[in-house]
Amino acid sequence: MATKQKYSETTNTASQIKAAVSEKRISELRLFQAFLIPGIYWLLMDKAGTDIGLAAIVTFTVIAFSLFVLILKPYKRINPNQFAVFAALIDTAVTFTWVYATGGKDSPFFALILITIMAIAFRSGKSFTLWSGITYIAIWGVLFNADEGFRNEAVHFIIDVIFILIFTLIAVVVSGEVYKQTKNILEIKNLSKGLQKNNKYLNILKNTAEAFYFSSSINEAAEKCIETICNEMQWQAGHLNYINPLNTDLISPEIWNRDALTKFPTLIKAIEDAKNKKALPIPELALDECNPVQIEINGNKDLPEADLLQSLDFKTAFAFPVCIKNEIAAVFVFYTTESLSKDDELLSLLGQVGYNFSRVVERIRAEESLKQKNEEIRVIFEKAPDAVIVMDQSGKVLKWNPKAEEIFQWKPSEAIGEYIHNLIIPEEFIESHLKALGDFHETGDSPILNRSIELLAAKKDKTEIHVETSISASVLVYGRKQFIAFIKDITDRKKAQTIEAELAAIVKNSNDAIISLTLEETVVSWNPGAEMVFGYLADEMIGKKITRLMPEASLDEEQKLIEKVKNGLRTEQFETIRKRKDGSLINVSLTVSPIKDTQGNITGSSTIARDITEKKQTEEKLVKFRQALNNSAEDIFIISRDNMRIEDVNEKAIQSTGFSREELLLMRLDEIEPFYNKEELEAKFDEISRSSSKLSVLQTAHRRKDGSDFEVEVYLTPFKYEEKNYFVASARDITERLEAEKKIRETNQFLSTVLENLPVMVFIKSAAYLKFVTLNKIFEEITGLSREGMIGKSDYDFFPKEEADFFVKKDREVLQSGKILEIPEEPIESIHKGRRWLSTIKVPIYDELEKPKYLLGISEDITEKREASNKIKNLNKELTKNLSELEHINKELESFTYSVSHDLRAPLRAINGYAQFLAEDYKSILNDDGKRMLQEVQENAIKMGKLIEDLLEFSKMGRKKVVKNEVNMKNLTEQVINELKTLHEKPVNFIVKELLPAKGDESLLKQVLFNLIGNAVKYSSKSPEPFVKIGSEKKEKAIEYYIKDNGVGFDMEYSGKLFQVFQRLHSDNEFEGTGVGLAIVKKIINRHGGKVWAESEPGKGATFYFSLPEE
Known part of the structure; x- marks a missing residue:
């Protein structure tokens, strides 16, 4: 500024x-x-x-x-x-x-x-x-x-x-x-x-002023000042010499203009050498004059460096000092190759620049000093051992140091801008704090200013602590009044004072014996607890030897204890036996500590003796208890309620968790319980304290050493031992039970979903009042009644009395008999569909006491089925009549077929014989037509014979008895293949896979294989490389056999004709045949209780399948 x-x-x-x-x-x-x-x-x-x-x-x-x-x-x-x-x-x-x-x-x-x-x-x-x-x-x-x-x-x-x-x-x-x-x-x-001259001077003032204003350091301001003057005045070199504040000697130039650094290195070195000799005449002239000076270099014999400057063509030099607080702090020096007459205005200008530079130096030094002071204040503020809080008049926090954050747990970002009473004032004191603040605004004074007082303060979590507070009087900062509070956490000191007072009270009121002894074993102090434990009054023991409390067998113990005390050692919980005034012996636990004076010299000992007779008895009980724990089938944990640390475990807990006993005894409950919830556990203890059973059940999970969790059901039993609170946690692994419950829930959900989506009516009624408990959507659809309207109501609320009486009567029968009741038909009036017929099953559902609790009803709407059944009955009557007639016709047909086939054989033999006779005896007199016709008669007679044979075979199939045995299908197939090889000249590649044995008539099954394999050979004979593949596959309750070829195949559109008598898909010119073979196959397989079918595609072969049931 x-x-x-x-x-x-x-x-x-x-x-x-x-x-x-x-x-x-x-x-x-x-x-x-x-x-x-x-x-x-x-x-x-x-x-x-x-x-x-x-x-x-x-x-x-x-x-x-x-x-x-x-x-x-x-x-x-x-x-x-x-x-x-x-x-x-x-x-x-x-x-x-x-x-x-x-x-x-x-x-x-x-x-x-x-x-x-x-x-x-x-x-x-x-x-x-x-x-x-x-x-x-x-x-x-x-x-x-x-x-x-x-x-x-x-x-x-x-x-x-x-x-x-x-x-x-x-x-x-x-x-x-x-x-x-x-x-x-x-x-x-x-x-x-x-004007040019004036403008040049003005530019120097203006540019240096701007440079000074925007410079952040003294060197930067000096550099800009030198560059500005050299540029404006067309001077070739310039530098700044600082003054050593210790001895006022000139310091070598630290700052030169940029051109001088590159163009005049000899000048820079010469001035540096002159500095080392403490001879810098030109700056010294400015120091002597204390004003700007102009020096002519030519012929100036007073300048040692004149020759050097003249050699560099310098003719004039200028120097002006920089004064700060009436002391010269630096000197600017400039050199020019121009010979200039003395210019008072220029010297005045340079003096003004020097003055302006001094103001910049003062400003920058002040800013640096201010920064240093601010940094010092910041460090003090940040590192202060006490909380430092800056507030305005209203109590709003302006600053909050790290110690304040550490003590009160509020982060600076949370505290700054907030009122102090919302941060550290306990709720019960906020009203009085605000009143005191209002009184201060009115009077301008407060009893807590500029003095140290002890108060209660609150942390972020509302925990109250003791603090020592000192608040400074208001100070003005930027026109605003501010207060600084210094707060020290004295909670520990308060605790120490409390502990000291409590220790005195403990000594006085303790049930333990607290005794002070000299090194010579003489009693110095004897508290009421000692009177109670040993039966001696203080007057009876003070000044006496402590050995009067010891049985003869323990006399040397005290000497050993005193020796340890003399060596500065402490003895803790040393269990031994002491003698009471009445002569009875008691078990005691001794803690013996050395007593030192202010110089640290040991002057005696302090002994705390606790009667542990009852503890010893308890320990014996605990041994028995431990044996019971280790024999328990459940995981047993004994846990301290104060810190939730595991105090003891049984072997079963060790096995279940995978930790060793030593590892478990170093752990807390939350380390083995992944879902540990302290609030929930405390709520359980409160529940136990209110309950007469003193037992509570908690379901949670325990974590094994390998990181896996398992669900447990824990029984909590609290108890107290040696004034400490413990509880026994008996944990049972319920993983399997939960899994079973999960399966039950899933099953119930599944059943609920199934029942809801069953295509039959399902309803459940209560056994006591026969009121609807639940029902499915089909019930609603058939009856036209809503589920919400029926729940909690009986049949009488919806159906006519006659129907309701019938329903209730059947319900009572089921519940009384305890048996499932089937009602094939019962009518019901539907709102939308009129009279419907139901087929109902009613089942009693029992509770855990085997008493009926619910009635389950399942009703199927059989109205359409009943009508269809009546139609079927009528049709069955007709069908039965038609079947009788058909069986009679089939028998007559079979007899006729057999008779015809048998009777036609004699005439056919006669035709065939005469044709053979004509061919042998009259062949020479027959012309070509006669020979041709005779040959056709012979061929057709042979074909007719074959057809008659097949018909006879087909008719026999219906009358032949099927004798089933285990048939080796592999051997049977090989027999058929060998026979077929003799009948066909063209070789065929037979591929026989695994053929499982079958239960059937061997001769009939051979006929099946012969017909099917023969057809495969016949229809693949025109293939370049014919093959026939035969195999089997085990299916459910059946064995499936297949015969596959690479023959001509057929269109599946005509597959329905394959197994009918006289039905062929190819002409005799293409392939010979009678059309009876596959009909025989089907009849044989049907009589075995199996099935036969085929799959094919023209030009890609065919596969024939037949299946035989396993018996």
Whole structure:
């Protein structure tokens, strides 16, 4: 800010300098014009023929006037225009004086006219009007008073003068303008040089001021300052020398302009060497003068470095100091190759730059000092061992240090901007805090300011802590009042004080014996607990030896304990036996510690003796308890309720978790229970405390050592031992049970889904009141009643009484008998569908006590089925009648077929015999047609014989008894293949896969294989490489056999004709056959209880299948 202000002041000063220079030039110009008036007047008078006397007077007047101007300098007080009129007035007065002195000779009017013209030229305003009027009045006054001759002469003269005046006026105007323009050009040139110089100086002030303002370090400001001056002044080198603050010696230049670093290394080295010799004359001159200095280098014998500088063509040097707080801190030095005359303005400018630089140094040092102080304050604030909180008047937090975050658990981002009472004031004190804050605003004072007090404060989690607080009086920061609170957490100190008081109370009120002894085993103190444990009063024991409490067998124990004390050692929980005043022996646990004085010397011992007789008895019980634990089939954990640490476990828990006993005893409950919930556990303990059973069940999970979890059901039983709270957790692995329950739920869900989507009516009624409990959507669809409207109601609420009575009667029968009841048909009136017929099954459902709880009803709507059944009955009657007739026809047909086939054999043999006779005996007399016809008779007779044989075989199949045995299908197939090989000349590749044995009639099955394999060979005979593949495959309750070929195949559209008698898919010309073989196959397979079928595609072979049931 200081630099910016100085820059503004400097700029204003420069503007004033520029204005003053301009005003001075204008004043000089006007003064020159004023002096020009008498000269012009004298010249014109001389040219007009005025005599020497008048010229002398005019000259005298001009000289006098000039002296007047030079000596008195009236132009400083008189306006230049007024001054010009004043000069004209003087000239006129002189002229009038001469006119009157000479009697009106020598053309006096000419002078008057010239004076008027000059007054007009200088535009004198009111003066012009005044003097013009006076001039003309004088002229006409003179003419009016003169004689006639004189007037005539005057008139002629005036005419001459007018012509002269015109030419004179033109000459004056032209010469005046030429002179004026020439003068202006010269003046402007001079002004321009001055302005350039001033602008250069102003640029230096302006640019250095900007550089200083925007610089963040002193070196940066110095670098910019040197570069700016060198650039503006066209100087070649410049540097800055700092002053050593310890001994005021000059320090070697640290900062040079960039050009000097590259162009003048010898200069830099020479000055560095001079510095080492402590001889830097040019900066020293500035130090001596304490002002800017200009040094001429040429011929300067006082400069040791003059020769070097001259060799580098430097002619002038400048140096100016930088003063900070009346002490010189640095010196700027510049060198130029230009020889410059002394310029006070330049030196003043450099002094101003030095002053401005000093202000920058002060600012930057102040900023650095402020930063350092701020950093110190920040470090103190951040590292303070106490909480430091800065607040405004309203209690709103402005700053919050790390210790405050550590103590109160509020992060700075949470605390800053929040009111202090919402952060650290306990709720019960907020109202009083706000009241005290209001009182402070009214009075301006508070009892807690500038003093240390102890208070209760609250953490983020509402935990209350003890703090020691000190709040400073308000301080003004940027116009705002602020308070600083220093807060120390003294909770530990308070606890220590409390513990100290509690220890004193414990000693006094403890049930344990607390005894102080000297090193000589003499009792020094004896608390009431010791009186209770050993039966001796304090007066009876103080000053006595402690050995009176020891049985004879334990006398040496105390000596050993004292020896350990003397060595500074502590004995803890040493169990032994002591003797009471009444002579009875008790078990005690001793803790013996050394007592030291303020110098650390051991002066005695402190013994805490606890009667553990009851504990010993308990331990014996615990041994038995442990045996019971280890024999338990459940996981047993004994857990401390205070810290949830596992105190003991049984073997079963070790086996279940996979941890060792040592590992478990180092663990807490949450380490083996992945879903540990402290709040839920505490709620269970509260439940136990309110319950009379003192037992609670919790379902959770335990984690094994390998990371796997298993579900457990835990029984919690709390107990107290040695004033500590424990609980026994008996855990049972319920993984299988949960899995079973899950399966039950899934089953129930599945059954619910099945029941809901069954295509029959399903309903459940309560056994007690026969009211509907649930029903499915089919029930709603058939009855037309809504599920919501029926739940909780009985049959009487929806059906006619007669129907309802029937339903209820059947329900009672089921529930009383405990048996499933089937009702084949029962009518029901449907709202939408009218009378429907149902087939119903009613089943009782029992509870865990084997008593009926529900009634399950399943009803199928058999209305359409009943109608269809009636139709079927009628059709069956007709069918039975038709079947009887068909069986009779089939028997007659079979008999007829057999008879015909048998009776046709004799005539066929006769035909065949006569044809053979004709062929043998009359062949020679038969022509070709006769031979052809005879051959056809023979061929057809053979075909007819084959057909008769097949028909006989087919008719026998219906009457032949099927004798089933285990048949080796592989052997049977090989027999068939061997027989077929003899019947066919073309070789066929037979591929026989695994053929499972079958149960059937071997002869009939051979016929099946013969027919099927024979067909495969026949229909694949035209293939280039015929093959037949035979195999089998085990199917459910059947064996499936297949015969596959690569023959001509057939269209599956005609597969239905394959197994019918006399039905063929190929002509005799293509393949021979009777059309009976496959019908025989089907009949044989049907009689075996199997099936036969075929799959094929034209040109891609065929596969015939038949299946035989397993018996």
